[in-house]
Amino acid sequence: MEGLNYESKKLVSEGKASELIDFSVNANGKISAGTYYNDFLPGGENDFIKYRDGIDSKSDILNSIDIPVLIIFGDEDECVLTQNIDIIKKYLHNNIKKCNIQIISGANHSYTDKYEELEENIKNNI
Structure with missing residues (x-):
């Protein structure tokens, strides 16, 4: 990058x-x-995503979210995953009180050919 x-x-x-x-x-x-x-x-x-500053850094914007948040990543996301996915997960869990993170294996940023898995993941987590 x-x-x-x-x-x-x-x-x-x-x-x-x-x-x-x-x-x-x-x-x-x-x-x-x-x-x-x-x-x-x-x-x-x-x-607003300060994970570049380390997993323990705080984001005022993300910390203000007080509703459940479902975040779904593809493990082959070429846009969002500019950091190690474990760093991003820890950072998000440290900053969003009610954070549910799901990973779809083999999915890119557009979830190409993974739409059914994405749909099931959403249905199972709302």
């Missing part, structure tokens, strides 16, 4: 925030430089 950090900063500073860059681990996804810059760089506009 370090190359993406540099590339997105460069494009945004050049006024090219809408230019698309390769994003996914498999290089089959695109994201605008501006979206990457704001969502994934520490201190970006949407940097």
